[in-house]
Amino acid sequence: MLNISENKIINKLDLNEYTAGKRVFNRTHFEYFNRFLFGFSIVLLIILFMPWTQTVNGNGAVTTLTPEQRPQTLQSPIPGRLEKWYVREGDRVRKGDTILQISEVKSEYFDPLLVERTGDQINAKINSVNAYGQKVEALTQQTGALASELLLKLEQAQNKIKQARFKVTSDSIDLEAARTNIDIAQRQLVREQTLQDEGLKSVVDVEQKRLKLQETQAKLISQEQKLLQSRNEVINARIDINRLEQEYAEKIAKAQSDRFSAESAQLDVAAQVSKLENDRSNYSIRSGMLFIVAPQDGYINKAIVSGIGETFKEGEPLVNIMPANYDLAVETFVDPLDLPLLYVGEKVRVQFDGWPAIVFSGWPNASYGTYGAEIVAVETFISSNGKYRVLLAPDETDYEWPDALRPGSGAYTIALLDDVPVWYELWRQLNGFPPNYYQPTDASGTVKTKK
Missing domain, CATH: 1.10.287.620 (Helix Hairpins)
Structure with missing residues (x-):
């Protein structure tokens, strides 16, 4: 069996006389396999020369476009004691509506007159x-x-x-x-x-x-x-x-x-x-100031100091409120190595958590379930997580973002860069090189600069 004996059994037996031998020795499956390898090689060679869009990926979350539209906490400018709640969590309030009542805790202000x-x-x-x-x-x-x-x-x-x-x-x-x-x-x-x-x-x-x-x-x-x-x-x-x-x-x-x-x-x-x-x-x-009122239209998210009779210091958060009217945006974080590649006005694809998507990083047109965005601000100082913050706004020329999207949801962003062959991208990834540095041009053909 190991073919180490001097007596060759192949010289004494004709394997073609057996049914199994006829099935094995007379098949031409290797010819089809060779054809498959040849076709796959041609397809792979074609794929290597196809265009590939370089990208900068980042993870972030949904936020609002302007600071006053983001969730905020209401603080009391004076120390006091909680006396009465006028709202519940989840209630909608309008600007100027009373949220809660407090009372003084300092003796010099006890006199009602x-x-x-x-x-x-x-x-x-x-x-x-x-x-x-x-x-x-x-x-x-x-x-x-x-x-x-x-x-x-x-x-x-x-x-x-x-x-x-x-x-x-x-x-x-x-x-x-x-x-x-x-x-x-x-x-x-x-x-x-x-x-x-x-x-x-x-x-x-x-x-x-x-x-x-x-x-x-x-x-x-x-x-x-x-x-x-x-x-x-x-x-x-x-x-x-x-x-x-x-x-x-x-x-x-x-x-x-x-x-x-x-x-x-x-x-x-x-x-x-x-x-x-x-x-x-x-x-x-x-x-x-003994009555805490809503600074703008919104919803009561969470009561931080809830118990009647609880005392608090000045500046201590009392209740969290979410504005009712806001413009959605995405804040994402990129590595310092990729920061020179990002420009204000650059197109970005966004995948939101909870919305199914099929993503082809190098072929954005073939992706499904992603939404268009545009860079509106690039942070000039590094964040505490060691990355740079980039703010994205919805792309008006693309599909509208989902209505059910809320601030705080997770988002995966893909910034679209230069188009290169697939073989170049593979070579770049294997060598650990950054994407190509380039300066995009606007409709008039002038080179964009960072703002």
Whole structure:
């Protein structure tokens, strides 16, 4: 059986005499097999030269085209306690509809009449501002009155100075007259003494002249004293002017100081009024935050804080809402090696989870169950998963996407690149080379650039 013996059984037996031998040795099946191999080789050779569309594959999910159309969570801007729900999960809400009610947990906001009481404080402070304004006006008038009185007093003092100067002039004239009288009296006394010596006048006449001279001297001394008094009156009048200026300067300074103090207090109270008005506005706005309302039309997806009486911090998510109106898109992720091959406006085929499809990666026209898309944005910074995010919008020239498609569904994307022969694609895949780098052209023939 192993054909190791020197006695060849084939020389002793004729296998064609047996039925099995006739069936085996007389068949020509190898000729058909050779024909099949030859035909398959020709078909394979033709296939190797057929066009193959290079692709960049990626996995992603269905999303919305604009950020405001994506699912969002509603947060409370203030800490609070859940009081009442007005909706259920799955309910449709319109913009402005109340979703839930909360209450305050901070003691400084417990007063239900906080806004009204703050308004009363504002009114009291406004009255205080008006009172200070009236005080400032009164002090201003007082300052003006003091200035007018000072002018009158100074005018009166100037008149006194003029009167004193006139009196000094009059006393000076009287003093000169007294001096002239002394000279006359002295000359008369000398003449009387001379006449007495000659025996023409008596002693009584001489004594009278001497007495008159003494009286004239006394008048001169008195007149000098009056002149000094008049000069002192001028000096006193000047001192009075300085005293008046000093006195009224102090009064005016005190009135101005009081006015400045009143103005400062008025400004301080006005600042308090402004702060209280700010507090009242904040309290009013905060009271409106006790009701969480829908920011847009949508559906309630999930209540995150659900129990009545539960407390939460500011910024903590309360409920998840999905907008009712949205434009579908697909976000997919590609490797950094394939990023230079993707351009805004490039055509992409998308296969959605749950929709049956037959996909031929290199022959997109022969695929079934895929939908057309177009690149609208390419992320310029790498994502946390080590890939770049690409946003796709529906291709208006292709079939419409399914109506039952919802954001969050999985999607498999195939970006269509350059057309190459099949043999080149096999060679590229075996060597691990990237797809051909190329720049697509638009309808006018110009080269597209990345945006």
